[in-house]
Amino acid sequence: xxxxxxxxxxxxxxxxxxxxxxxxxxxxxxxxxxxxxxxxxxxxxxxxxxxxxxxxxxxxxxxxxxxxxxxxxxxxxxxxxxxxxxxxxxxxxxxxxxxxxxxxxxxxxxxxxxxxxxxxxxxxxxxxxxxxxxxxxxxxxxxxxxxxxxxxxxxxxxxxxxxxxxxxxxxxxxxxxxxxxxxxxxxxxxxxxxxxxxxxxxxxxxxxxxxxxxxxxxxxxxxxxxxxxxxxxxxxxxxxxxxxxxxxxxxxxxxxxxxxxxxxxxxxxxxxxxxxxxxxxxxxxxxxxxxxxxxxxxxxxxxxxxxxxxxxxxxxxxxxxxxxxxxxxx
Amino acid sequence: xxxxxxxxxxxxxxxxxxxxxxxxxxxxxxxxxxxxxxxxxxxxxxxxxxxxxxxxxxxxxxxxxxxxxxxxxxxxxxxxxxxxxxxxxxxxxxxxxxxxxxxxxxxxxxxxxxxxxxxxxxxxxxxxxxxxxxxxxxxxxxxxxxxxxxxxxxxxxxxxxxxxxxxxxxxxxxxxxxxxxxxxxxxxxxxxxxxxxxxxxxxxxxxxxxxxxxxxxxxxxxxxxxxxxxxxxxxxxxxxxxxxxxxxxxxxxxxxxxxxxxxxxxxxxxxxxxxxxxxxxxxxxxxxxxxxxxxxxxxxxxxxxxxxxxxxxxxxxxxxxxxxxxxxxxxxxxxxxxxxxxxxxxxxxxxxxxxxxxxxxxxxxxxxxxxxxxxxxxxxxxxxxxxxxxxxxxxxxxxxxxxxxxxxxxxxxxxxxxxxxx
Numbered sequence: 095x096x097x098x099x100x101x102x103x104x105x106x107x108x109x110x111x112x113x114x115x116x117x118x119x120x121x122x123x124x125x126x127x128x129x130x131x132x133x134x135x136x137x138x139x140x141x142x143x144x145x146x147x148x149x150x151x152x153x154x155x156x157x158x159x160x161x162x163x164x165x166x167x168x169x170x171x172x173x174x175x176x177x178x179x180x181x182x183x184x185x186x187x188x189x190x191x192x193x194x195x196x197x198x199x200x201x202x203x204x205x206x207x208x209x210x211x212x213x214x215x216x217x218x219x220x221x222x223x224x225x226x227x228x229x230x231x232x233x234x235x236x237x238x239x240x241x242x243x244x245x246x247x248x249x250x251x252x253x254x255x256x257x258x259x260x261x262x263x264x265x266x267x268x269x270x271x272x273x274x275x276x277x278x279x280x281x282x283x284x285x286x287x288x289x290x291x292x293x294x295x296x297x298x299x300x301x302x303x304x305x306x307x308x309x310x311x312x313x314x315x316x317x318x319x320x321x322x323x324x325x326x327x328x329x330x331x332x333x334x335x336x337x338x339x340x341x342x343x344x345x346x347x348x349x350x351x352x353x354x355x356x357x358x359x360x361x362x363x364x365x366x367x368x369x370x371x372x373x374x375x376x377x378x379x380x381x382x383x384x385x386x387x388x389x390x391x392x393x394x395x396x397x398x399x400x401x402x403x404x405x406x407x408x409x410x411x412x413x414x415x416x417x418x419x420x421x422x423x424x
Numbered sequence: 425x426x427x428x429x430x431x432x433x434x435x436x437x438x439x440x441x442x443x444x445x446x447x448x449x450x451x452x453x454x455x456x457x458x459x460x461x462x463x464x465x466x467x468x469x470x471x472x473x474x475x476x477x478x479x480x481x482x483x484x485x486x487x488x489x490x491x492x493x494x495x496x497x498x499x500x501x502x503x504x505x506x507x508x509x510x511x512x513x514x515x516x517x518x519x520x521x522x523x524x525x526x527x528x529x530x531x532x533x534x535x536x537x538x539x540x541x542x543x544x545x546x547x548x549x550x551x552x553x554x555x556x557x558x559x560x561x562x563x564x565x566x567x568x569x570x571x572x573x574x575x576x577x578x579x580x581x582x583x584x585x586x587x588x589x590x591x592x593x594x595x596x597x598x599x600x601x602x603x604x605x606x607x608x609x610x611x612x613x614x615x616x617x618x619x620x621x622x623x624x625x626x627x628x629x630x631x632x633x634x635x636x637x638x639x640x641x642x643x644x645x646x647x648x649x650x651x652x653x654x655x656x657x658x659x660x661x662x663x664x665x666x667x668x669x670x671x672x673x674x675x676x677x678x679x680x681x682x683x684x685x686x687x688x689x690x691x692x693x694x695x696x697x698x699x700x701x702x703x704x705x706x707x708x709x710x711x712x713x714x715x716x717x718x719x720x721x722x723x724x725x726x727x728x729x730x731x732x733x734x735x736x737x738x739x740x741x742x743x744x745x746x747x748x749x750x751x752x753x754x755x756x757x758x759x760x761x762x763x764x765x766x767x768x769x770x771x772x773x774x775x776x777x778x779x780x781x782x783x784x785x786x787x788x789x790x791x792x793x794x795x796x797x798x799x800x801x802x803x804x805x806x807x808x809x810x811x812x813x814x815x816x817x818x819x820x821x822x823x824x825x826x827x828x829x830x831x832x833x834x835x836x837x838x839x840x841x842x843x844x845x846x
Binding site: 128129209210213214218219221222223228229230231232233234235236239351355392394395397401404405408 | 506510564571578580728792802
């Protein structure tokens with residue numbers, strides 16, 4: 095029983111990350127009817143940006159190197175002690191890192207929309223997909239060539255199991271990831287459902303042209319979509335860095351496909367579906383890894399489980415769990 | 425009135441020739457002769473390379489040939505039928521593994537004298553393996569829209585790679601590839617005989633015309649490339665090919681015209697799978713080893729880039745794309761290496777770091793070029809030539825002269841001025 099609960103905790107943690115990334119996929123699909131293949135690279139970029147910010151704020155070596163070039167940043171050196179010593183400082187550091195990663199990754203998302211997708215708004219179906227693929231390859235290799243193929247991410251938060259003798263694997267890291275994910279998801283849901291801008295986004299995803307006629311600035315709404323989605327993905331990236339202790343140039347590939355599967359499970363285009371799908375997929379993956387050997391499937395096949403689920407859902411219920419069963423009307 | 429309309433819309437042979445309307449795609453006699461000559465020259469080239477000690481170019485050309493076959497297969501799915509496919513590497517892997525596994529089985533079961541047969545069996549096995557995978561894919565995507573096909577192919581490719589890596593059904597041998605230790609490798613037909621018989625030294629110069637395995641594989645691949653080109657071109661101009669084109673343009677309209685889109689999509693998937701299997705089985709023998717690292721996701725992207733950038737649907741574009749995109753880093757490395765430039769044997773004075781940089785940056789540039797190409801030339805650098813019929817009357821000329829103002833142009837025409845509705 096304990097083992098099951100431990101796997102449940104593991105699954106929810108993964109699920110939180112998948113849900114955040116899945117939101118990016120589903121929002122873009124809802125508004126542009128396009129699968130944004132570059133989204134997995136937003137996840138990766140967020141991790142690298144988060145790492146950079148973290149090092150800039152808390153690492154002596156980085157600060158010394160930067161201050162030689164930009165001396166006005168030397169005030170950061172004095173802050174370093176505050177950040178690294180106390181719990182309050184740690185929390186503030188974390189918030190700053192997440193915020194910076196979110197904003198910069200969101201900016202990156204807006205840039206890619208502006209230059210890689212907007213010119214192709216009226217192009218044949220294949221063009222934006224291939225363009226997205228090109229962006230994805232470009233970003234992966236840019237990071238590989240110009241930054242580093244992989245870098246260690248310092249463990250900010252204790253990974254000690256605080257569940258005591260029960261060995262449930264409830265570590266502060268996991269608590270933070272799950273708590274922040276859930277908070278962000280609730281915040282996004284409220285934003286979409288209760289604010290005017292949220293209403294504009296919902297309208298644009300229903301009918302772009304009619305929304306334009308109603309006075310909604312469609313380009314702004316799309317830009318906002320490409321800010322929020324990648325921002326959440328970037329936050330997930332920072333979480334992944336903290337959780338696994340490393341960032342790699344191709345860390346986005348697998349989580350990207352899995353999160354897309356999560357979005358499809360929940361019904362692509364449906365925000366609550368993406369959240370549900372994310373947690374569900376995290377749960378399934380943890381269970382497959384833990385108990386798969388009981389049915390003769392070794393743990394290494396857990397990724398295959400995700401793909402098989404994707405294919406099964408697409409064949410039998412393409413609308414996903416929360417979506418309508420999609421009937422193509424002619 | 426009615427006669428004039430009839431005259432307008434019925435192209436006659438005379439006017440067609442005048443306007444150069446291309447309504448068939450028959451290759452002219454001169455082009456055919458030139459192509460045959462090109463193939464013959466290509467067949468002779470590796471002997472020259474072997475004699476000059478520049479065998480590395482034979483190897484590069486062989487690999488380029490494999491990628492051409494792969495790209496032609498993808499061309500069917502992406503270029504002719506308009507379905508995006510990220511899982512090319514799955515069929516390549518299926519062909520390679522099936523070819524090697526069955527080939528090993530057969531080679532060790534047959535007596536040595538019949539060993540050559542195992543090679544043919546292996547090729548068919550590779551095709552069969554890829555075809556099975558293609559069937560699975562077709563079943564999965566029957567009811568899906570184009571975007572989902574892409575993701576499913578991606579998932580399929582990863583399933584194949586992970587399964588192969590984990591020694592599924594104890595066949596694929598894990599991360600190290602299929603274990604071939606202590607077993608007879610399937611024997612290429614006639615290689616020994618050719619190697620023994622074919623040796624013409626040039627006097628005492630130390631150079632000789634030999635028949636090494638590299639030359640053998642190049643010729644085999646050349647034969648298959650030519651076959652692939654002929655078959656895909658003929659298919660493109662057949663009923664099936666036109667059904668694919670209809671699917672690409674508008675599948676709803678195609679269905680309205682009575683084309684069975686499910687069958688058409690399936691045939692496109694299966695044909696492209698078959699070429700992937702052929703390339704994979706050949707690759708297994710050229711390389712001699714079949715291991716999962718070769719089948720990483722990036723291979724699919726590379727082949728896709730060749731088709732997309734080279735020309736979606738055009739054979740010429742695909743060939744040139746394969747040479748440029750796949751060949752460039754390898755060729756530059758060879759130019760700067762000890763063999764020097766082909767035939768000239770002058771070593772390009774590039775340092776090792778420059779060569780490495782070019783290899784490393786190839787992928788980066790590829791991504792950038794894909795984005796730019798979609799905005800600039802979405803059909804590829806050498807786009808497909810689609811058969812068209814042109815209006816061949818004065819109305820057409822007037823439209824051409826007046827340009828945008830075609831309505832005004834038509835108003836000058838007697839028909840409309842007469843006030844009659846057609």
